[in-house]
Amino acid sequence: MTTIDPHRLTGAYALHALSDEENAAFERHLPGCEACAQEAAELSATAARLALAVTTTPAPELRERVLRRITTVRQDTPGRTSVRALPARARLRARTRSRWALAVCLAAATALGGTALWQHQEADNARAQARSSRQTTDGIAAVLAAPDARTRAAALAGGATGTVVVSRERDRAVFVVSGMARPPGGKVYQLWFDDAGTMRSAGLMDPGRADQAVLLRGAVDGASGMGVTVEPDGGSTEPTSAPVALLSFPALD
Numbered sequence: 672m673t674t675i676d677p678h679r680l681t682g683a684y685a686l687h688a689l690s691d692e693e694n695a696a697f698e699r700h701l702p703g704c705e706a707c708a709q710e711a712a713e714l715s716a717t718a719a720r721l722a723l724a725v726t727t728t729p730a731p732e733l734r735e736r737v738l739r740r741i742t743t744v745r746q747d748t749p750g751r752t753s754v755r756a757l758p759a760r761a762r763l764r765a766r767t768r769s770r771w772a773l774a775v776c777l778a779a780a781t782a783l784g785g786t787a788l789w790q791h792q793e794a795d796n797a798r799a800q801a802r803s804s805r806q807t808t809d810g811i812a813a814v815l816a817a818p819d820a821r822t823r824a825a826a827l828a829g830g831a832t833g834t835v836v837v838s839r840e841r842d843r844a845v846f847v848v849s850g851m852a853r854p855p856g857g858k859v860y861q862l863w864f865d866d867a868g869t870m871r872s873a874g875l876m877d878p879g880r881a882d883q884a885v886l887l888r889g890a891v892d893g894a895s896g897m898g899v900t901v902e903p904d905g906g907s908t909e910p911t912s913a914p915v916a917l918l919s920f921p922a923l924d
Contacts, residue, residue, distance in 0.1 A: 681707055685714035810886040814838045814845045821921035827851070827899075828915055831881075835897055835918045842890040844873075844920070846897065849882045854901050861902040862887055863910060864894035865917075870910050873897065896920050 675693075677700040683689050684697050701708045814820060817838035824834040831850040838844070846862060854860055860876040862885065874888035876899075887897065896919040900910045 678704070678707055681711045681714060684711050807886055810843065811845050811884055814841055814843045814886070817841050823918055823921040825916070825918050833899075833916055833918060835920065837891060837920045839891065842892065844887045844891050844897065845884060846887060846899075847884045848876070851876070851881050851883075853881070854878050857904050858901050859904050859906065860899050860915070861906045861910075863898045863900065863914075864889065864891070865896040865898060865919075866892075866894050870898060872906065872908070875906050891920070894920065 677697055680689065680693070680697050684694065689697060701711065814836055817840055819840045820836055820838045822834055822836045824832065827833050827848070827850075829850070829852045831848060831852065833849075833851075834847045836845045836847065851860070859878045862873040862876065863870040864873050864887065871889070871894070874885065876885055877883055896917065898910070898914040898918075899916040900912050900914050902911055
């Protein structure tokens with residue numbers, strides 16, 4: 672710690688990549704540095720939420736591999752003159768891209784670790800699962816890291832929270848939910864795009880997970896918002912129940 676600028680350790684701290692000694696020293700630094708405290712908290716929350724997109728268990732050797740790679744990634748110090756010289760909006764986007772990128776690295780590392788488990792399954796199924804997981808993770812990462820990404824959060828029923836992230840450039844959207852109650856037996860949560868009052872299916876949520884990130888299926892294509900309904904297992908061609916959540920898409924600046 673004596674040779675490393677503590678302002679550069681927020682990412683490693685959020686990813687639990689510091690040694691016990693470094694971790695203790697950094698936590699002593701936090702109370703006196705508001706910038707580091709805020710950035711570490713935001714990175715920890717984002718990394719934890721994105722990691723929910725993948726459920727496979729990483730291989731034991733993955734941690735050492737990730738730690739070696741982290742040492743080669745340079746992190747900007749909060750409040751550097753070069754960042755302050757940017758306009759306010761550019762500073763915000765620069766910080767946002769940096770935080771999403773670190774969280775995406777965590778989610779991607781978890782996905783890569785899962786491939787070791789698939790080697791014990793039938794080869795064709797393993798390749799299909801790996802390809803699907805990788806495409807989903809890449810799709811989520813692309814939306815979250817997009818320069819034009821905009822977010823809107825809302826409180827949902829039962830104390831759950833939901834956030835929709837939209838990139839008009841990529842024409843895709845991601846729904847991140849925390850604390851979602853399990854649907855009734857034989858039911859599933861289905862996502863919908865709101866096309867001027869007409870609901871277009873955007874895929875299904877995992878009924879067994881209270882916290883997850885879902886890449887909405889299909890293009891945003893001018894939709895004004897999204898909704899969530901409870902549907903029979905397998906989904907429906909159109910909503911059959913009142914929405915349990917409705918979120919309008921954030922407007923472009």
